Amino acid sequence: MTTNTSLLERRKVLGTAYRLFYEQPVHLVRGEGVWLEDIDGKRYLDMYNNVPVVGHANPAVVQAMTQQASILNTHTRYLHENVVAYAEQLLALFPKELNRAVFTCTGSEANDLALRIAHEVTGRRGVIVTQNAYHGVTSLLADMSPSLRPVAEHVEVVPAPTSLQGSATEIASEFAAVVDAAAQRLAAKGVPVCALMVDTVFASDGLYLPSQGVLAAAAKVVRQHGGLFIADEVQGGFARVGGQWWAFQQDDVIPDMVTLGKPMGNGHPIGAVVVREQWLHDFGTRCRYFNTFGGNTVSAAVGLAVLHELHKLNATQHVQQVGNDLGQHLHALTTHELVQAVRGSGLYWSIALQGNDTHTASELAVLLVNGLRQEGILIGTCGQKNDALKIRPPLVFAKEHVSLFMEVLQQQLQQINAVN
Secondary structure: OOOOHHHHHHHHHHOOOOOOOOOOOOOEEEEEEOEEEEOOOOEEEEOOOOOOOOOEOOHHHHHHHHHHHOOOOOOOOOOOHHHHHHHHHHHOOOOOOEEEEEEEOOHHHHHHHHHHHHHHHHOOOEEEEEOOOOOOOOHHHHOOOOOOOOOOOOEEEEOOHHHOOOOHHHHHHHHHHHHHHHHHHHHHOOOOEEEEEEEOOOOOOOOOOOOOOHHHHHHHHHHHOOOEEEEEOOOOOOOOOOOOOOHHHHOOOOOOEEEEOHHHHEOEOOEEEEEEHHHHHHHHHHOOOOOOOOOOHHHHHHHHHHHHHHHHHOHHHHHHHHHHHHHHHHHHHHHOOOEEEEEEEOOEEEEEEOOOOOOOHHHHHHHHHHHHHHOOEEOEEEOOOOOEEEEOOOOOOOHHHHHHHHHHHHHHHHHHHHHO
């Protein structure tokens, strides 16, 4: 197996902020569907990358991108059919209350814009997030992403549902209570809450899916305090959870704003805020928003192609069916001594691990991720201590891939037990 030491050495020009996956980094050269290939020709089953929702190098998406790029690429200050058609088709996937779209280039930009809107329409600054949340890379978002660094003074952190105990009903009630307490703390500090921003699958917190009432309960409380509910669907959106287009639809709640990102373009950078008309009207009359590349004609063509491919796949039903099969196999692992819990829905799952006499749960996660990588399967980790396995393949993942994955995962669990 080739280890490109020269490339690793040259990579220092990128600086120390960058990180590589795996103890032995993977040097990828191409992808197709759910498969990735390294420089030696070894193929890997991709069970990590949620960006290429309709598969790596999807031909229809590539064709739409190159065809539009060869004709015209410009911004939203000119009329163009692609941009309007994309907004119309995107909004058709949402409840009627969410009837306006503003395009950005990334999920970070979308979250940043959603907070700007919330600040403007409420006249407030306070924000509530969960304990290990990650919402983006701008300075504003880093200040409210405790997984990156300590939060700012105007941000209150609450325990995620993954860390709460009891029945689903009890957890929803407790989550609402901690959001209520956080809103009271913000008011006491003189920065009343403008928004609760929640990743609707609680991915960074270890995955809490399905939501089982926690989103509706928390949204009700924050609105009672005069704040808005912003659903960050960068992770959970576009049929990822199965059965529905959006993770928030598993709950009896309609957000004030929904933010979208990575999967929109299957690798091409697109993001968006989908918002109730009243909030965008109030924002738009007081200030303006323009993004040179947000909603450009090429991005719109790509977005349309992705939607077409998702419909062609019958994504909501396909993901539900394959996800049910995957989930049955994963839940069977809960009898294993190293497995604490299995959480998930559709094609987004986590396996929370528990330590043994030799290794902590976090160390076990590293062993499993690297062992799977050696056997040609790519996954990641999540949770506050990176003690859970994160599984989220492209949505073109099928039942035959489930069998392959489970065989290798069970082998790795057995090997770790045998050694320890």
